[in-house]
Amino acid sequence: MTGNSIILAVDRNQRNLQLLAQFLNKEGYQMLAASSFEDVARAIGQPAKIGMALVDISGFDSQIWECCEQLRNHQIPFLILSPKQSAAIGHESFSRGARSILVKPLIVRDLLSVVHSLLGESA
Template sequence: MTNKSAASLTVFLCVKSPGNRKVLAASLEEAGYHCRPLINEADMEAAAAIGGKKLALVDTSGFGSNVWRLCEKLQQMNTAFIVLSPQEMLTSSSQATQYGAVSIIQKPVAKKALMQLVAGFTGEE
């Protein structure tokens, strides 16, 4: 299920867990999206150099308070982002909108809901 809109979008995966990052990448790449990890400063510099439409998925698990600095940097790069939050962190994750998050999704994330949200971002729906 690939299309031109999907191929034109780069999705940055700001996810500390290698397993979760792999699962997200597999689902998104199957739909035709280009995925890149974004978990450190080197990744951030590489991401800033990428042109075209960009979206980041930010899993708040494992980043601690550094997640908000990451969100600020994404906003400075004009990169839209969606926050993925465990239920126990939803209250603190609600401040993600203050940092520019376009949406907050509670984990575990339903694949269909996430794919619809990403597709909506690209104008596919």
């Protein structure tokens, strides 16, 4: 693991953020939670180095794609977490700069594999 990498988790659901934090902390990662667009903008503006972002699009309106654009503009690699498999979501995600998409419910092994990849770590 790269010691200073922080994972930004974007999710409307506070319980999901808590579960992600527990899981990522157990794996040795630091997580920064964002449940609104303002939280994301604030996180991006901090001096702390965000290594990657996990963006759960559930519960957000179409502004979530602007949030993804901000991540891309700040060169923060990100993964989309989607409630369903959809060609439209896939197209929108990749056109906005997503590196990967995982469909919920998440498979821990797959999530860790993508996290390692986006942070430039060997699995």
